[in-house]
Amino acid sequence: MNVHYIFPFLVVCVMFLISYFLSEAATGFKYLFGVVIPYLAILTFVAGVTYRMMNWAKSAVPFRIPTTAGQQKSLPWIKPNQFDNPSSKFGVLVRMLLEILVFRSLFRNTKFRMSEDAQSSYEMEKWLWLGALVFHWAFLVTLVRHLRFFTEPVPQALMLLESLDGFMQVMLPGLMLSGVALLAAATYLFLRRIFLPQVKYISLSSDYFPLFLIIGIAASGILMRYVPDLKIDVTAAKELSMGLVTLRPTIPEGVDGIFFVHVFMVSALLAYFPFSKLMHLGGIFLSPTRNTTTNTREARHVNPWNYPVKVHTYDEYEDDFREKMIEAGLPVEKE
């Protein structure tokens, strides 16, 4: 047992119970969980993300930080690594795209091992990369699919995505692969944190809390879509979400139960986002080790806010003291 995960787990459980039972208890609470909290959450998200990004924008990035995994461009006969140590803007673009879309630096993840005769070795370790990749892409697809609740008429491209996501055509309503993949990957990322001792050692509540929230969101979504007794009235749910985005909030009849748990947890995630590690969404774009060209040998980088230093050159010095120097027998450059 470990307070770092017990505490966030309890918080998420309490959130579940509160939103479920209060929204069952009175219509006023439905308004709270279905309208007031979502609006507050999105406002917090927008304001918080703006604040964090502008705060980062203010910080100093005077120099290039070539922490790279490739040969820097130097002498013509040494082959540089274009994308791992890019000296051109294009190379940086490719590096950023690879990082953001397929998590290239995570792909390099290795595991340290000491053999019996005290030989150390680094081994390939791709599971974290795979889990993270599945998690993020499944989350994105799930998020985009949800636009069907926020657009009327629903764009054609969205229906295409849905039919791709549900191409297995099992169960009714049709099984969406991204939702299951999201839940599975988030669960894996959580289990990894409690079963690998080294990872457990460095995991804090702020690592577990978002994971539990996301697991809760995915689980509540899956429950209210596939489980007959928990199934919600989807048409009514869309009326509610359309009310939110058209700024005509309503609580239609027929929305109840787990739907409010789902919405409450999503709101919590949104509001928590700017103040947590989740800000890596914006942070990755601002990582100097990823987004700067490594041209430290080609160009001189002068700290742009160096204040002008008053210098006194030797020439000026000699001008000031020439007579005294000659008197003292010191050599001078100009007689």
Add this chain to the structure above:
Amino acid sequence: MNDKKWIVLGLVVFFAIVLFPVWYNRGKAAPAPEVWLSDTAKAAETCVKPLEDIRRNHMHLLDQWRDTVSREGKRVFVAWNDKEYYPGLTTTCLGCHEDKAKFCDRCHNYASVSPYCWDCHINPKEMNYGKK
């Protein structure tokens, strides 16, 4: 630093994407569609399940029907009000809800679902010989 303008631009683009539903819908009200009940349905008064239940769970019911008919060979369904139905998609559902376009499709377009059932099952309205 001098990257500020790019960061601001990035933020603006990001929020434009996040708030896509707001500017896409332009505040147009989008209430749930009215479904059309045929005279046959009105005469029957109730569906094969209570209203709340059929609204939420008709896909599960169809799934069960499909299995009971095609796997177990049972071709009778006893409803909650003790009425007996043939568990069939075209015959029964569309027998009462005669106009798929004005009933099923209205809801489904709103919720953006397009059941693939109609790849095989027919909608009598669309068949010439369905009309007398």
